[in-house]
Amino acid sequence: MNVFGFGSPKRTVGADAVITGAGSGIGAAFALELARRGGRVVCSDLDENTAAATAKAIVDAGGSATSVRCDVAQIDDVTALAARATEWFDGAPTLVINNAGVGAGGTAIGEATLDDWNWVLGINLWGPIHGCHVFAPILRAAEPRRPRGIINVASAAAFGAAPGMAAYNVSKAGVLSLSETLAAELSGTGIGVTALCPTFVKTGIVESGRITAQSTQLADRLMRLTGFSPERVARTCLDTHDRGGLYCMPQPDARIGWGIKRFTPTVYTRAVGLTTRVTTS
Structure with missing residues (x-):
């Protein structure tokens, strides 16, 4: 028996989805x-065991999923992912989520x-570039009567300009x-x-990234205090x-920061620098 529910006829309902x-x-x-x-889901990850575990959780609950190992930094891997997904769906995917990413920070x-x-x-930027380069033409050529979409996972760091996080911010x-x-x-x-721009999400990205010990402690503290669960972020983004939204900022602090940065960019950037010095001192 399929325990997964069905909702209204929207783009994310009944999707043939590929997720990195x-x-x-x-x-x-x-x-x-x-x-x-x-939906039917192709779960891809650099770690084939974790991708398989996610697919198994879906299948065990009565859903439909398969797993594929993919290093998004390698265009050949992403091309192979598209071919495998098209074969498994017996047609083009309708939804692609370029999500794979890593954390880094703590040095100027x-x-x-x-x-x-x-x-x-290579992972955070070239991964989505590879995903869009490979999948956008496939979605353009797909059956137009089926809703289609691409979600790219960015971050509030895209506009936050937090010191010590240049590579991640860029x-x-x-x-x-x-x-x-x-x-x-x-x-x-x-x-x-849709571009997803969350602030802190309760995931393992801090522990698995290249982040200094001091920055890890600060991120852990902020994540505990203000972080949303990944399930809540995923639901909000979908x-x-x-609804056709280009920007998804699931947390209030992301929306507030976005608004201030747009209207007073110089003041915002100076304030972020001063706040960071106080916080980390």
């Missing part, structure tokens, strides 16, 4: 929620190593710009684009995508 970074955190939450909405520009820059940008700012440009290019095609 689906082995844990927000990616796993996306996968499980889409299955609850009656000029002190952070170029290896860290390359690692972060990667997420690129994802936000990528999403805005893609939305403009796909205008009128029926393909929706509902925003159904």
